[in-house]
Amino acid sequence: MITQSAAAMSDALAKGEVTSTELTQAHLDRIGDVDSAVKAFLHVDAEGALAQAARVDADRSSGKKLHPLAGIPLALKDVLTQDGIPTTAGSKILQGWKPQYDSTVVSKIKDAGIVILGKTNMDEFAMGSSTENSAYGPTFNPWDLARTPGGSSGGSAAAVSAYEAPLAIGSDTGGSIRQPAALTGIVGVRPTYGAVSRYGLIAYSSSLDQAGPFGRTVLDTALLHDVMAGHDPKDATSINGTFPDVVAAARKCDVKGMKIGVIKQLQGEGYQSGVQARFDESLQVLASLGAQIVEVDCPSFEYALAAYYLIAPSECSSNLARFDAMRYGLRVGDSDGASAESVMNATRNAGFGHEVKRRIILGTYALSSGYYDAYYGSAQKIRTLIIQDYAKAFAQADVLVSPTAPTTAFKIGEKSDDPIAMYLGDVATIPVNLAGICGMSLPAGLADEDNLPVGFQIMAPAMEDARLYQVGSALEAALVSQWGGHLISKAPALGGSK
Amino acid sequence: MSSLSRDDVAKLAALARIEMSEEELVSLASQFGMILDAVARVQEVDLDGVAPTSHPQPIRNVFREDVVHPSLTPTQALSGAPAQEEQRFRVPQILGEAE
Numbered sequence: 001m002i003t004q005s006a007a008a009m010s011d012a013l014a015k016g017e018v019t020s021t022e023l024t025q026a027h028l029d030r031i032g033d034v035d036s037a038v039k040a041f042l043h044v045d046a047e048g049a050l051a052q053a054a055r056v057d058a059d060r061s062s063g064k065k066l067h068p069l070a071g072i073p074l075a076l077k078d079v080l081t082q083d084g085i086p087t088t089a090g091s092k093i094l095q096g097w098k099p100q101y102d103s104t105v106v107s108k109i110k111d112a113g114i115v116i117l118g119k120t121n122m123d124e125f126a127m128g129s130s131t132e133n134s135a136y137g138p139t140f141n142p143w144d145l146a147r148t149p150g151g152s153s154g155g156s157a158a159a160v161s162a163y164e165a166p167l168a169i170g171s172d173t174g175g176s177i178r179q180p181a182a183l184t185g186i187v188g189v190r191p192t193y194g195a196v197s198r199y200g201l202i203a204y205s206s207s208l209d210q211a212g213p214f215g216r217t218v219l220d221t222a223l224l225h226d227v228m229a230g231h232d233p234k235d236a237t238s239i240n241g242t243f244p245d246v247v248a249a250a251r252k253c254d255v256k257g258m259k260i261g262v263i264k265q266l267q268g269e270g271y272q273s274g275v276q277a278r279f280d281e282s283l284q285v286l287a288s289l290g291a292q293i294v295e296v297d298c299p300s301f302e303y304a305l306a307a308y309y310l311i312a313p314s315e316c317s318s319n320l321a322r323f324d325a326m327r328y329g330l331r332v333g334d335s336d337g338a339s340a341e342s343v344m345n346a347t348r349n350a351g352f353g354h355e356v357k358r359r360i361i362l363g364t365y366a367l368s369s370g371y372y373d374a375y376y377g378s379a380q381k382i383r384t385l386i387i388q389d390y391a392k393a394f395a396q397a398d399v400l401v402s403p404t405a406p407t408t409a410f411k412i413g414e415k416s417d418d419p420i421a422m423y424l425g426d427v428a429t430i431p432v433n434l435a436g437i438c439g440m441s442l443p444a445g446l447a448d449e450d451n452l453p454v455g456f457q458i459m460a461p462a463m464e465d466a467r468l469y470q471v472g473s474a475l476e477a478a479l480v481s482q483w484g485g486h487l488i489s490k491a492p493a494l495g496g497s498k
Numbered sequence: 499m500s501s502l503s504r505d506d507v508a509k510l511a512a513l514a515r516i517e518m519s520e521e522e523l524v525s526l527a528s529q530f531g532m533i534l535d536a537v538a539r540v541q542e543v544d545l546d547g548v549a550p551t552s553h554p555q556p557i558r559n560v561f562r563e564d565v566v567h568p569s570l571t572p573t574q575a576l577s578g579a580p581a582q583e584e585q586r587f588r589v590p591q592i593l594g595e596a597e
Contacts, residue, residue, distance in 0.1 A: 100574045193554045207553045236560045237553070242518020306539040317514060324515075326589050328578030340590040345517035357516055358526060359509060362533060364514045378540040380550030385543070387551060419529060420536055464557070 020071030070113030094350025103200020120155030150180030176428025182404035193436035197232035222250035244466035247462020256290035261397030274447025317363030404455030500534035
């Protein structure tokens with residue numbers, strides 16, 4: 001049961017073949033079996049999950065009309081607040097904190113009757129690409145436990161990949177949904193900026209952050225996306241408009257006549273050969289399905305990584321000022337006569353990890369007088385050029401594509417002492433965030449050299465999220481029929497009962 | 499090759515209200531040159547006449563009617579406080595009143 005898609009689970013629930021309580025218990029059992037090895041979860045809320053499942057079961061037997069995902073379990077990245085449930089953002093500075101309110105995303109998934117199993121591990125404050133920066137230890141990739149699942153939403157991706165949950169929610173500031181989806185062989189989507197409310201999403205870089213869905217299939221991901229998206233008066237950047245029907249698009253499986261643009265700058269040199277090979281094959285598949293493949297030029301993408309590592313740290317240096325040891329979270333050094341400033345200094349030193357400090361310092365530098373124009377100001381102008389490059393490219397193509405990440409999953413510890421090498425892993429995902437558009441990663445096969453999953457990235461203009469699902473579903477259907485099953489079914493068994 | 503000294507990092511850390519250990523200051527200073535070189539690539543491009551983008555979408559002020567909504571009780575609001583006193587957040591001294 002737990003290896004099925006959320007859509008299949010939904011059918012089984014509707015037909016009465018299984019109850020949500022049984023389904024939830026099966027996932028809690030799976031977590032009990034494998035999570036000591038995978039470490040996807042920071043907190044499992046068995047009691048709350050079973051209570052929600054029982055409510056959905058009661059509603060169903062009383063004939064109430066339910067959302068298609070009602071009763072389906074989900075794993076939630078620990079960056080979103082959930083009333084009364086410990087929320088840490090992977091940081092020591094929030095250890096033990098229990099929010100007094102639900103984020104809008106959590107309200108929406110609760111209203112749909114979705115069952116929240118627990119909170120998943122992440123790079124501290126979503127700063128990282130491997131989940132190794134969590135204050136609570138790393139998450140391990142279910143495909144090879146010696147490797148990282150990517151990050152920062154590595155816990156959510158690993159939970160879905162290891163059948164601990166059919167669905168999960170992550171957040172994507174520079175690729176933190178798409179890159180871990182690629183590295184764990186599942187589907188992940190970063191929606192258009194402003195499509196999903198940021199109310200209750202602990203901020204890293206406010207102009208780039210966006211929560212989004214993970215699933216093992218394109219349709220499952222669309223079903224969750226549909227629940228999450230929508231206007232929210234509590235988020236001033238929330239789009240007030242008509243949202244595309246992503247579920248209908250995920251059922252289309254048709255790319256005939258569509259123009260698909262391959263971004264010249266996001267392939268070739270620096271991309272692992274097996275990654276490039278699976279990407280090229282997927283392009284051939286799309287062409288054989290009737291899509292027209294064109295090459296597009298985005299010269300300013302060469303500077304996207306540099307611009308991102310100025311803009312995101314600058315915004316984070318401001319956002320993380322709220323962790324001041326006064327109203328919630330950790331407080332250190334509050335002895336008789338200690339000043340507020342010394343308590344702040346000591347708390348922020350004890351509570352923040354190394355990467356968070358590095359980014360706060362870099363952001364403080366980039367925003368300081370005398371350097372502002374040269375660093376932050378230039379980065380903001382590069383951002384304009386990237387938006388212009390996308391506009392030109394989307395005039396020639398309906399969607400743009402690239403490999404999601406330049407490599408497959410890397411070993412734990414391999415890049416943790418080399419920030420530049422780690423940052424380079426985000427090279428293909430970052431432009432989407434800088435432009436505020438949407439992107440999907442879906443499995444493109446296994447790299448020959450290491451038998452690890454490769455991600456295929458699809459990008460579409462703002463509020464055209466449906467195009468991701470239309471192209472993604474067509475490619476997925478063709479690849480799954482070629483492979484004789486979803487890629488995830490080729491993952492080695494983790495022990496425990498499947 | 500950019501570089502930042504241990505003292506430069508200490509000054510930034512003080513601005514950011516982080517009391518770093520000597521070891522961390524030295525290690526961060528040693529990595530900073532490399533990171534600054536990487537991000538300084540934004541200066542290689544001719545940006546004359548290019549407008550900066552601070553946000554991917556146009557931002558407008560959002561207004562609502564000034565009506566009272568249910569909000570947190572004092573107990574809820576203080577539930578995460580590191581220290582509290584008389585229904586207030588208790589904070590360490592802010593001015594030098596003890597001197």
